[in-house]
Amino acid sequence: MTSRQVARLTADTPAIADAHFRAEAEPFDPDARPDGYLNLGTAENRLLWDLVGPRLAALPAPTERTSRYAPLHGTPELRERVAALLTGTCRAPLAADEFVVISGATGALDAIATALCDPGEAIVVPAPYYGAFDTDLGGRSGARLVPAPLAAADGFRLSAEAVDRALVGARRAGAVVRAVAFSSPSNPVGEVHPPGVLADLLDVVRAHDVDLIADEIYAHAVFGDRPFTSALDPSVNRHWAERTHLVWGFAKDFALPGLKTGVLHTRSREVLAAARALAYFAPVSTATQEVFTGLLDDQGWVAGFLAEGRRRLAESHRHVADLLDEHGLPRAPAGAGFSVWLDLGAWLPGPGAAGGPASANGRSLADGFAAEERLWRELLDVRRVSILPGAAFHSPAPGWFRLCHTVGAPLVTEAVRRIAAHVHTGRTRGRADGSVHVKGDRP
Amino acid sequence: MTSRQVARLTADTPAIADAHFRAEAEPFDPDARPDGYLNLGTAENRLLWDLVGPRLAALPAPTERTSRYAPLHGTPELRERVAALLTGTCRAPLAADEFVVISGATGALDAIATALCDPGEAIVVPAPYYGAFDTDLGGRSGARLVPAPLAAADGFRLSAEAVDRALVGARRAGAVVRAVAFSSPSNPVGEVHPPGVLADLLDVVRAHDVDLIADEIYAHAVFGDRPFTSALDPSVNRHWAERTHLVWGFAKDFALPGLKTGVLHTRSREVLAAARALAYFAPVSTATQEVFTGLLDDQGWVAGFLAEGRRRLAESHRHVADLLDEHGLPRAPAGAGFSVWLDLGAWLPGPGAAGGPASANGRSLADGFAAEERLWRELLDVRRVSILPGAAFHSPAPGWFRLCHTVGAPLVTEAVRRIAAHVHTGRTRGRADGSVHVKGDRP
Ligand SMILES: Cc1ncc(COP(=O)(O)O)c(C=O)c1O
Ligand SMILES: Cc1ncc(COP(=O)(O)O)c(C=O)c1O
Numbered sequence: 001m002t003s004r005q006v007a008r009l010t011a012d013t014p015a016i017a018d019a020h021f022r023a024e025a026e027p028f029d030p031d032a033r034p035d036g037y038l039n040l041g042t043a044e045n046r047l048l049w050d051l052v053g054p055r056l057a058a059l060p061a062p063t064e065r066t067s068r069y070a071p072l073h074g075t076p077e078l079r080e081r082v083a084a085l086l087t088g089t090c091r092a093p094l095a096a097d098e099f100v101v102i103s104g105a106t107g108a109l110d111a112i113a114t115a116l117c118d119p120g121e122a123i124v125v126p127a128p129y130y131g132a133f134d135t136d137l138g139g140r141s142g143a144r145l146v147p148a149p150l151a152a153a154d155g156f157r158l159s160a161e162a163v164d165r166a167l168v169g170a171r172r173a174g175a176v177v178r179a180v181a182f183s184s185p186s187n188p189v190g191e192v193h194p195p196g197v198l199a200d201l202l203d204v205v206r207a208h209d210v211d212l213i214a215d216e217i218y219a220h221a222v223f224g225d226r227p228f229t230s231a232l233d234p235s236v237n238r239h240w241a242e243r244t245h246l247v248w249g250f251a252k253d254f255a256l257p258g259l260k261t262g263v264l265h266t267r268s269r270e271v272l273a274a275a276r277a278l279a280y281f282a283p284v285s286t287a288t289q290e291v292f293t294g295l296l297d298d299q300g301w302v303a304g305f306l307a308e309g310r311r312r313l314a315e316s317h318r319h320v321a322d323l324l325d326e327h328g329l330p331r332a333p334a335g336a337g338f339s340v341w342l343d344l345g346a347w348l349p350g351p352g353a354a355g356g357p358a359s360a361n362g363r364s365l366a367d368g369f370a371a372e373e374r375l376w377r378e379l380l381d382v383r384r385v386s387i388l389p390g391a392a393f394h395s396p397a398p399g400w401f402r403l404c405h406t407v408g409a410p411l412v413t414e415a416v417r418r419i420a421a422h423v424h425t426g427r428t429r430g431r432a433d434g435s436v437h438v439k440g441d442r443p
Numbered sequence: 444m445t446s447r448q449v450a451r452l453t454a455d456t457p458a459i460a461d462a463h464f465r466a467e468a469e470p471f472d473p474d475a476r477p478d479g480y481l482n483l484g485t486a487e488n489r490l491l492w493d494l495v496g497p498r499l500a501a502l503p504a505p506t507e508r509t510s511r512y513a514p515l516h517g518t519p520e521l522r523e524r525v526a527a528l529l530t531g532t533c534r535a536p537l538a539a540d541e542f543v544v545i546s547g548a549t550g551a552l553d554a555i556a557t558a559l560c561d562p563g564e565a566i567v568v569p570a571p572y573y574g575a576f577d578t579d580l581g582g583r584s585g586a587r588l589v590p591a592p593l594a595a596a597d598g599f600r601l602s603a604e605a606v607d608r609a610l611v612g613a614r615r616a617g618a619v620v621r622a623v624a625f626s627s628p629s630n631p632v633g634e635v636h637p638p639g640v641l642a643d644l645l646d647v648v649r650a651h652d653v654d655l656i657a658d659e660i661y662a663h664a665v666f667g668d669r670p671f672t673s674a675l676d677p678s679v680n681r682h683w684a685e686r687t688h689l690v691w692g693f694a695k696d697f698a699l700p701g702l703k704t705g706v707l708h709t710r711s712r713e714v715l716a717a718a719r720a721l722a723y724f725a726p727v728s729t730a731t732q733e734v735f736t737g738l739l740d741d742q743g744w745v746a747g748f749l750a751e752g753r754r755r756l757a758e759s760h761r762h763v764a765d766l767l768d769e770h771g772l773p774r775a776p777a778g779a780g781f782s783v784w785l786d787l788g789a790w791l792p793g794p795g796a797a798g799g800p801a802s803a804n805g806r807s808l809a810d811g812f813a814a815e816e817r818l819w820r821e822l823l824d825v826r827r828v829s830i831l832p833g834a835a836f837h838s839p840a841p842g843w844f845r846l847c848h849t850v851g852a853p854l855v856t857e858a859v860r861r862i863a864a865h866v867h868t869g870r871t872r873g874r875a876d877g878s879v880h881v882k883g884d885r886p
Contacts, residue, residue, distance in 0.1 A: 002717045003561045009720035020512065042512065049507045061500035064492045069485065069700045071464070103546055103725050110724050118446045140583070140724060141448075257512045258729035274445045277452035281553050281583060282546050282725035286701030287734060
């Protein structure tokens with residue numbers, strides 16, 4: 001018999017992980033397995049290995065020092081190099097001592113939530129949000145997440161007012177709210193939050209006297225016209241820096257998710273002490289810390305690599321955006337990240353949700369999400385395309401899907417073709433327009 | 444303001460970690476820093492780098508597959524190789540699917556305690572025990588540890604009766620006991636538990652209907668005459684295998700503590716599901732998992748390496764044992780591990796504890812531990828020798844110290860010289876015998 005506290009973790013596996021491994025087990029191959037799965041559900045950037053691989057191979061072998069115990073909240077060398085990198089990116093002076101290195105951004109999210117919250121206390125999160133936040137922020141800490149719904153009408157842009165409303169509502173309902181958490185740039189939408197909105201958000205958290213958790217893991221994955229602004233940038237955050245905690249990692253910007261290396265930055269001495277104590281349970285292998293120390297050592301290479309990464313991301317995004325336009329599939333605008341946030345609301349199957357957005361009416365919303373799930377399953381089972389349904393991101397409106405396009409143009413082309421074929425064939429509804437070239441019924 | 448749940452972690456840093464980093468900052472060097480610290484406080488095996496280093500250097504560079512997300516409870520490749528290795532060591536068939544790979548044995552201990560216990564529930568642990576168990580088993584899970592005191596008179600041998608008494612006592616005091624945890628072979632004592640005692644222990648936990656957590660991280664570090672018997676060996680465990688959970692890792696047997704890679708083995712489906720969910724928060728870098736997969740791949744090398752490791756351990760232990768005998772410093776007998784359990788009870792400074800073991804009387808015991816702490820501080824501050832006091836291991840009797848000898852013979856010689864000089868000079872008491880060659884007052 002297992003404990004009650006672990007039950008909240010085993011109750012359900014994150015849908016993201018499930019779909020990932022299913023799709024990975026039988027991957028599409030134009031020649032060997034043409035009916036294989038196209039995995040566009042996982043936020044991996046597969047466009048950079050030619051740049052990263054040779055650098056990894058050229059790093060020196062582990063030394064005797066590598067073999068020995070090191071500070072469990074990160075080696076000073078790695079913390080210094082991360083501090084230097086992010087000081088530039090965030091345009092805020094970040095000290096090595098303010099960082100904790102930990103097992104993935106996941107570990108950093110768990111640490112900050114556990115440092116701030118006791119079981120049952122609440123964290124407000126603008127929605128749609130990265131679905132694993134539920135597990136990462138709440139699974140071990142016992143915190144519960146309260147979504148602050150953003151508006152579908154403007155493509156789910158971040159809104160300080162929406163966060164304020166959720167904070168007021170949660171408190172009115174008796175919740176002890178400890179923090180607001182959000183991803184910046186945002187996953188799944190891909191919005192680069194404008195400085196004005198960030199400044200407003202900081203005013204809101206300050207007015208409510210709650211901490212801000214900014215997951216900036218996509219900080220360097222910005223390809224659009226609007227530059228990235230950190231939640232710690234002094235131009236937006238003059239009074240709340242001690243209560244603002246940054247999460248970052250090497251999974252996205254350096255395309256090394258397997259190495260599960262994240263950091264937490266905080267200027268609060270108390271939170272830092274707590275995070276160090278928690279990092280003790282989820283330290284990163286010294287060998288892997290040395291890999292990242294080695295990569296960051298060459299600042300010239302890093303600058304060039306990140307610039308080329310942005311260029312390739314822009315290209316990848318343009319490719320998928322053009323394809324979607326061609327096939328008449330709408331999406332929210334994006335300036336960062338690895339995905340597009342696809343609006344298939346017009347093609348949800350079954351009664352009650354087709355032909356337009358679901359109403360605010362509860363029944364209708366539930367129908368909408370049931371239809372979304374059906375469409376998701378059809379795409380996965382029939383078309384063998386793995387993208388993730390909006391429900392996995394607590395989308396406030398049904399019909400949205402996250403499609404990760406950083407898997408190479410041929411896969412994306414094939415996936416969009418299959419999706420378009422599926423929605424435009426047989427049961428096209430609503431706003432499918434005549435310009436769409438409906439292809440056959442191949443998977 | 445941080446959470447209440449994190450307060451139990453930040454209240455005090457583990458003494459072990461503290462002393463380690465202080466001693467490491469200014470290490471002894473016969474030429475450059477003759478008054479530097481001798482760190483014999485940390486259970487690191489520094490005798491094997493010449494064997495391990497070249498193997499690590501010869502491993503292939505990470506591949507594109509390394510870079511990507513892998514199952515967060517461990518790659519199938521590593522779990523298979525660990526299963527094969529430990530199936531041999533434990534003389535029990537262990538399947539790859541029954542393993543979870545996690546960040547250190549520390550992570551494995553945290554996972555099993557969290558899977559079994561809710562906050563406030565108890566785990567009985569024979570004492571003296573590895574001091575970090577308090578943090579590892581209790582820090583995040585909220586479990587509290589109840590020591591089962593072993594007898595100083597027989598060198599703190601494991602006793603099933605002592606565990607039974609502690610279980611009965613804890614329950615009588617109203618505790619909800621979920622498990623018994625112990626290290627096997629034992630740290631700090633270095634005992635290889637005899638099969639008969641293990642069988643008795645399994646009868647006791649079965650009679651009390653509690654789980655058994657066997658930390659077998661020193662399974663291959665056995666150098667004495669008695670061979671290792673796993674708690675899962677069918678000859679001692681016929682009825683309680685589903686309730687017996689093994690912890691192991693690469694820190695000790697492979698002398699790679701920096702790489703923080705541990706495993707949990709369980710045959711309980713429920714516990715396995717819980718452990719997998721918890722491993723999500725503390726996965727090991729794919730790059731590091733591949734290092735271990737690569738090492739274990741060559742079974743011939745592994746067998747030779749482990750045999751040579753045992754040979755060197757035996758030699759290192761003989762060296763320190765001879766030195767201690769020479770200086771008249773008593774110790775408990777050991778057949779495994781990296782340390783000796785040193786009895787300096789005869790030389791505790793100050794009133795109330797000198798001249799013999801402290802009585803069972805509470806005041807006297809407290810005095811004894813205060814004196815033990817003074818002697819520890821003197822050795823650290825004046826003699827610059829870092830060994831750990833028994834209190835750090837919840838020793839039931841004061842005056843014992845753990846000295847790790849796997850740091851090379853010259854350091855050990857110097858350290859024992861300093862300790863002997865300290866206790867035999869000025870304030871020699873009790874059973875210091877005339878045969879001791881008391882040297883000067885150098886550090
Ligand atoms: C916003 C966000 N935070 C955290 C993570 C997890 O990062 P890691 O793999 O380093 O734990 C992801 C990965 O998808 C993410 O998108
Ligand atoms: C009995 C025991 N368990 C666990 C550990 C911790 O192992 P790891 O460094 O893999 O977390 C140690 C290390 O000293 C130990 O002695």
